[in-house]
Amino acid sequence: xxxxxxxxxxxxxxxxxxxxxxxxxxxxxxxxxxxxxxxxxxxxxxxxxxxxxxxxxxxxxxxxxxxxxxxxxxxxxxxxxxxxxxxxxxxxxxxxxxxxxxxxxxxxxxxxxxxxxxxxxxxxxxxxxxxxxxxxxxxxxxxxxxxxxxxxxxxxxxxxxxxxxxxxxxxxxxxxxxxxxxxxxxxxxxxxxxxxxxxxxxxxxxxxxxxxxxxxxxxxxxxxxxxxxxxxxxxxxxxxxxxxxxxxxxxxxxxxxxxxxxxxxxxxxxxxxxxxxxxxxxxxxxxxxxxxxxxxxxxxxxxxxxxxxxxxxxxxxxxxxxxxxxxxxxxxxxxxxxxxxxxxxxxxxxxxxxxxxxxxxxxxxxxxxxxxxxxxxxxxxxxxxxxxxxxxxxxxxxxxxxxxxxxxxxxxxxxxxxxxxxxxxxxxxxxxxxxxxxxxxxxxxxxxxxxxxxxxxxxxxxxxxxxxxxxxxxxxxxxxxxxxxxxxxxxxx
Amino acid sequence: xxxxxxxxxxxxxxxxxxxxxxxxxxxxxxxxxxxxxxxxxxxxxxxxxxxxxxxxxxxxxxxxxxxxxxxxxxxxxxxxxxxxxxxxxxxxxxxxxxxxxxxxxxxxxxxxxxxxxxxxxxxxxxxxxxxxxxxxxxxxxxxxxxxxxxxxxxxxxxxxxxxxxxxxxxxxxxxxxxxxxxxxxxxxxxxxxxxxxxxxxxxxxxxxxxxxxxxxxxxxxxxxxxxxxxxxxxxxxxxxxxxxxxxxxxxxxxxxxxxxxxxxxxxxxxxxxxxxxxxxxxxxxxxxxxxxxxxxxxxxxxxxxxxxxxxxxxxxxxxxxxxxxxxxxxxxxxxxxxxxxxxxxxxxxxxxxxxxxxxxxxxxxxxxxxxxxxxxxxxxxxxxxxxxxxxxxxxxxxxxxxxxxxxxxxxxxxxxxxxxxxxxxxxxxxxxxxxxxxxxxxxxxxxxxxxxxxxxxxxxxxxxxxxxxxxxxxxxxxxxxxxxxxxxxxx
Numbered sequence: 003x004x005x006x007x008x009x010x011x012x013x014x015x016x017x018x019x020x021x022x023x024x025x026x027x028x029x030x031x032x033x034x035x036x037x038x039x040x041x042x043x044x045x046x047x048x049x050x051x052x053x054x055x056x057x058x059x060x061x062x063x064x065x066x067x068x069x070x071x072x073x074x075x076x077x078x079x080x081x082x083x084x085x086x087x088x089x090x091x092x093x094x095x096x097x098x099x100x101x102x103x104x105x106x107x108x109x110x111x112x113x114x115x116x117x118x119x120x121x122x123x124x125x126x127x128x129x130x131x132x133x134x135x136x137x138x139x140x141x142x143x144x145x146x147x148x149x150x151x152x153x154x155x156x157x158x159x160x161x162x163x164x165x166x167x168x169x170x171x172x173x174x175x176x177x178x179x180x181x182x183x184x185x186x187x188x189x190x191x192x193x194x195x196x197x198x199x200x201x202x203x204x205x206x207x208x209x210x211x212x213x214x215x216x217x218x219x220x221x222x223x224x225x226x227x228x229x230x231x232x233x234x235x236x237x238x239x240x241x242x243x244x245x246x247x248x249x250x251x252x253x254x255x256x257x258x259x260x261x262x263x264x265x266x267x268x269x270x271x272x273x274x275x276x277x278x279x280x281x282x283x284x285x286x287x288x289x290x291x292x293x294x295x296x297x298x299x300x301x302x303x304x305x306x307x308x309x310x311x312x313x314x315x316x317x318x319x320x321x322x323x324x325x326x327x328x329x330x331x332x333x334x335x336x337x338x339x340x341x342x343x344x345x346x347x348x349x350x351x352x353x354x355x356x357x358x359x360x361x362x363x364x365x366x367x368x369x370x371x372x373x374x375x376x377x378x379x380x381x382x383x384x385x386x387x388x389x390x391x392x393x394x395x396x397x398x399x400x401x402x403x404x405x406x407x408x409x410x411x412x413x414x415x416x417x418x419x420x421x422x423x424x425x426x427x428x429x430x431x432x433x434x435x436x437x438x439x440x441x442x443x444x445x446x447x448x449x450x451x452x453x454x455x456x457x458x459x460x461x462x463x464x465x466x467x468x469x470x471x472x473x474x475x476x477x478x479x480x481x482x483x484x485x486x487x488x489x490x491x492x493x494x495x
Numbered sequence: 496x497x498x499x500x501x502x503x504x505x506x507x508x509x510x511x512x513x514x515x516x517x518x519x520x521x522x523x524x525x526x527x528x529x530x531x532x533x534x535x536x537x538x539x540x541x542x543x544x545x546x547x548x549x550x551x552x553x554x555x556x557x558x559x560x561x562x563x564x565x566x567x568x569x570x571x572x573x574x575x576x577x578x579x580x581x582x583x584x585x586x587x588x589x590x591x592x593x594x595x596x597x598x599x600x601x602x603x604x605x606x607x608x609x610x611x612x613x614x615x616x617x618x619x620x621x622x623x624x625x626x627x628x629x630x631x632x633x634x635x636x637x638x639x640x641x642x643x644x645x646x647x648x649x650x651x652x653x654x655x656x657x658x659x660x661x662x663x664x665x666x667x668x669x670x671x672x673x674x675x676x677x678x679x680x681x682x683x684x685x686x687x688x689x690x691x692x693x694x695x696x697x698x699x700x701x702x703x704x705x706x707x708x709x710x711x712x713x714x715x716x717x718x719x720x721x722x723x724x725x726x727x728x729x730x731x732x733x734x735x736x737x738x739x740x741x742x743x744x745x746x747x748x749x750x751x752x753x754x755x756x757x758x759x760x761x762x763x764x765x766x767x768x769x770x771x772x773x774x775x776x777x778x779x780x781x782x783x784x785x786x787x788x789x790x791x792x793x794x795x796x797x798x799x800x801x802x803x804x805x806x807x808x809x810x811x812x813x814x815x816x817x818x819x820x821x822x823x824x825x826x827x828x829x830x831x832x833x834x835x836x837x838x839x840x841x842x843x844x845x846x847x848x849x850x851x852x853x854x855x856x857x858x859x860x861x862x863x864x865x866x867x868x869x870x871x872x873x874x875x876x877x878x879x880x881x882x883x884x885x886x887x888x889x890x891x892x893x894x895x896x897x898x899x900x901x902x903x904x905x906x907x908x909x910x911x912x913x914x915x916x917x918x919x920x921x922x923x924x925x926x927x928x929x930x931x932x933x934x935x936x937x938x939x940x941x942x943x944x945x946x947x948x949x950x951x952x953x954x955x956x957x958x959x960x961x962x963x964x965x966x967x968x969x970x971x972x973x974x975x976x977x978x979x980x981x982x983x984x985x986x
Binding site for chain 1: 823826867874881886887888892893896897899900903904908911912915916918919922923926929930933934972973976980
């Protein structure tokens with residue numbers, strides 16, 4: 003097998019090199035944010051190129067780069083786009099990261115060289131997670147996401163950031179170290195760490211090692227102890243990345259690694275995971291309904307939505323998985339927009355607590371329109387992209403048991419409740435003490451960041467099949483375990 | 496007729512790294528007497544640095560020209576790539592130690608300090624090529640005595656004296672145990688050389704002999720003292736804390752290299768028949784070190800003590816590699832030592848810089864804001880902590896990966912799990928250091944008196960070199976593994 007395609011490596015290396023340049027090369031302060039934004043926009047450009055190049059009908063692994071890294075243990079640098087879902091998630095990453103960097107530039111962050119360097123480094127690491135085809139490499143990128151996040155939350159976050167970072171790191175590291183043990187056991191048993199040629203492994207313990215890392219990162223109930231603090235204390239755009247992109251890395255891990263390498267583990271633990279996902283869905287929705295501040299609502303709704311996505315994935319049929327992938331993209335964009343809007347509201351009112359907010363719609367039509375539009379999509383109104391995703395998920399999971407579908411349907415009602423509560427508490431209730439008449443509407447720069455994201459959401463509402471028909475080749479794969487055999491033939495020669 | 500007396504062939508080349516350092520040490524002692532006070536520090540440092548460079552070159556040549564390991568000097572000394580690689584690492588560690596030491600404030604004894612640094616490194620190199628119980632003891636005492644004096648060299652400072660004395664007493668005890676064990680092994684086998692012992696055990700059917708096993712146990716205990724593995728670690732925190740920081744830097748990195756590599760050599764070459772026992776013993780010691788080192792480090796405030804406990808836990812990880820008793824384990828050990836030595840000496844170098852800036856012992860709190868004030872040193876410290884914690888992109892990550900692979904390869908999954916849990920615990924205190932560097936509120940930033948850092952470009956060069964090694968060993972892992980593979984094959 004020979005390597006071909008340059009675009010995957012470019013998409014990983016460009017932000018990493020950009021980060022190094024920002025850290026090392028002295029430049030005037032004002033150049034730093036534009037330079038970082040430029041790099042992230044190039045990243046989006048490269049993704050569009052990758053989207054054009056990727057042949058969705060053929061599927062499998064494309065744009066594959068390969069180089070030996072550790073010969074004696076069979077570890078290699080091996081990256082590429084595996085199946086359509088990896089293309090979509092890389093796209094989500096590049097777009098949300100570009101928006102977040104632009105948002106950071108608009109907010110004006112202290113110590114810009116460190117800040118934007120870390121954001122770019124994070125971009126490269128996440129793209130690496132979505133494209134790695136070697137388990138050790140996957141683990142390296144997985145851990146590489148943690149380091150910048152730790153500092154981004156810890157150095158630029160809110161007053162409670164020190165405790166938030168400790169919780170976040172301890173939770174996620176315990177999960178990922180178990181994954182490291184599982185990676186080692188899998189790799190030494192298979193004689194290679196490659197996800198392509200390693201083959202399946204029937205051990206439940208290895209599956210659980212990987213699952214430990216993914217359920218913490220997603221997070222799945224009851225492993226979400228780190229979530230509210232981290233989402234509340236981060237800078238708004240870092241919360242957007244955490245909830246929009248990082249949580250999807252966990253769902254991706256199940257889809258890419260567990261489904262193709264540990265089908266037996268997936269079968270054995272399908273019911274417990276479905277149950278936890280259903281509990282998390284209801285529990286997260288209820289907490290979101292009770293949360294006293296904007297970020298609390300988005301944070302817990304994120305827990306709920308990840309539960310829904312996990313329901314779709316562990317339906318283990320094409321309907322559920324296609325819906326889950328669509329919902330990953332939808333939710334990634336929705337929560338990114340909502341967190342940035344939360345940041346915008348907090349900047350104007352100096353608080354995100356509902357008791358001090360209210361009546362912001364009056365005289366602020368742009369804010370009201372963007373929040374309303376995103377909220378409507380978020381609560382899965384029929385016709386919205388989120389509705390398409392949730393409908394497919396529920397239809398898929400129905401085949402595993404009607405009760406899951408009932409739980410999901412109930413949760414959609416709850417979603418309407420907490421989203422509408424949030425919208426009315428910010429926009430429509432009686433004007434709160436923190437809202438001043440002088441507080442401005444969304445500025446053109448903010449609109450320039452948010453409107454494209456909302457536009458993509460509207461596009462996905464109009465044509466959700468653009469994603470659902472391009473998740474995996476062929477529309478009728480009922481068993482994702484079949485992915486492995488399907489791709490063994492479509493491996494690049 | 497003198498020509499008629501047959502002399503044993505002398506392979507000077509095989510011990511050239513040690514010899515070059517001894518010559519440099521001698522020259523330093525001359526410098527102490529002959530060169531006027533003003534130029535003494537620079538001359539002595541330059542002489543020692545030249546000695547380390549010379550030893551490095553000699554070691555590289557030795558590695559290159561010794562494709563097959565041989566025993567020289569009546570089989571008491573080995574000339575092989577295992578030793579050559581150890582000498583390369585030790586020479587580089589010594590060179591960085593010279594850079595770190597240069598601006599350390601010291602009344603008198605400057606040239607003697609450098610002379611002792613060189614003799615200590617020479618002793619360690621000699622130790623790693625020991626092939627007999629006698630040369631082993633010679634090398635061990637040689638470097639230990641140099642280190643005892645180095646620890647106490649700031650004799651006006653009570654803590655330094657205390658450190659030296661403690662190290663002397665506990666280290667002397669360890670050496671005595673080792674010597675006793677050697678005597679028992681000699682008593683059982685009648686042989687002193689490592690391969691001789693192995694042959695005698697096979698030939699005499701001595702495997703399981705009580706005298707031999709007692710001797711082996713005592714040798715392991717003696718080496719455990721030097722490697723500061725729990726439960727033989729008691730001296731480590733006090734000595735690391737009390738000794739001058741530049742000495743600690745050298746000691747932490749170099750002693751580990753020498754002691755662990757010798758442990759691997761003697762166990763694999765002299766006691767292959769007893770491997771069912773010593774692998775388990777080492778695994779137990781490793782678990783003790785991991786548990787004790789990590790949990791004790793959680794509560795440390797003083798940074799040097801914290802790193803002392805961290806070095807105990809790292810000794811645990813490396814002993815896992817030794818206990819795997821395989822070529823993979825040997826590779827894992829040799830590879831692990833490279834980023835570990837660099838991170839270790841680099842971290843102490845940063846502490847030394849902070850100490851000189853603040854004028855007192857450094858606690859974790861004293862680092863507050865240092866990452867922003869001193870970007871190079873802060874980022875370096877960050878990298879070193881990541882490497883200790885085993886996070887990418889540092890060599891420490893791949894080192895742990897190799898160690899765990901070796902343990903799993905031997906079938907010890909439980910040891911992998913213990914190692915993974917220990918790593919999870921260790922993250923807390925390593926991240927605490929990073930937290931102090933970068934995350935503390937700006938009100939806590941501890942600006943030093945002058946605002947400007949003391950000019951210490953040599954120390955910064957040394958630290959930066961350590962960063963290059965720590966990060967470089969992550970990317971360029973295959974060449975290093977190739978070196979290590981050949982080294983282990985030459986045992």
